[in-house]
Amino acid sequence: MDKVCAVFGGSRGIGRAVAQLMAQKGYRLAIIARNLEVAKAAAADLGGGHLAFSCDVAKEHDVQKTFEELEKNLGPVNFLVNAAGISRDSLLVRTKTEDMISQLHTNLLGSMLTCKAAMKTMIQQQRGSIVNVGSIIGLKGNAGQSVYSASKGGLVGFSRALAKEVARRKIRVNVVAPGQ
Template sequence: MGQVEEPETAEPRSVLVTGGNRGIGRAIALAFVELGDKVAVTTRNGGAPEGTLDVRCDITDAAAVEAAFAQIEEAHGPVEVLVANAGITKDTLLLRMSEEDWAEVIDTNLTGSYRLAKRASKGMLRLRRGRIIFISSVVGLLGSAGQVNYAASKAGLVGMARSIARELGSRSITANVVAPGFVETDMTEALTEDQKTAIKTQVPLGRYAAPEEVAGVVTWLAGDGAAYVTGAVIPVDGGLGMGH
């Protein structure tokens, strides 16, 4: 009898997920761990999930980003999949929004993502492959009262991703955006029951997403089945932002 050949297993990839200590980021990091990848997670204060490389990094600090990549590359090799997820909110109405409220959100959500993509692309260009995935928000497309800064930062990710897609596509590097709607996380848990009910009435599917449902789209974009998808904005919002 002939020898039974073992099925080929994919080589583990070097994956970086920023802000992966809770919520959507944590679910994304765990999904890549489940696939057998080498996953690094950056946080400001620790708390990365088990099975990942816990890297402290403030993405508003260019030197800290450089140091984080050096640590990750030494442990896991060049980053092949970047998931730029770290983000903050400082919600208030436009007329009350301070220069600091605006600058901090833009610097973390938009400029921080630029720093990460720029640094990750160096290794991807040498490898001649890579996946860059930005976690945006339905708010970036739909708008939201009291979130002028946050919406602007999340909308900016779309233009950034599409420009990167055009610049780096010839090197087999894709850049895409995932735009979640309302997701069951610590942030939404703080809402009152009346607020939660009001939100659900706006969502055609009538419920929040589980973080794992967002993670499933991210891992698909990073996989072989999405090799020809770039410059795309994929909503995971239960239909809330349809048409945008």
């Protein structure tokens, strides 16, 4: 069976590094980012057989369409990496509500939506792996990053609960918390 990995936020940073590693391990990759051109460049750097997609993870319709397209072109996803994230650092009293909403939607809701979309295939296959990229800030907090911390802390709780929901279906869910 083909090894197919979808990397949301795979065009740069941690997501891009993960994509490079997964390509070395023989996975066919879907590199997903908001900017299609940047995603295409990242996919091209990995060599042939990898595809790029544009998606705003905060929009359920975008996520569903992306999964339909990538599974049509690459096959069923059996590895999902959620590395898409944003930070709008500011003291809470100075933070605009729209910045709070965008961080929560991208960093937390986005991962929930991609996991939900991936679950359909993974449950049918009775196997799969999901890695959600959190942050040490979600565990310990940091001045000027209260909203970002909340979004990444929520991702930790979500990942732990989802792991318990799907473990009997042989689907692993992990969260990593990079940082200092």
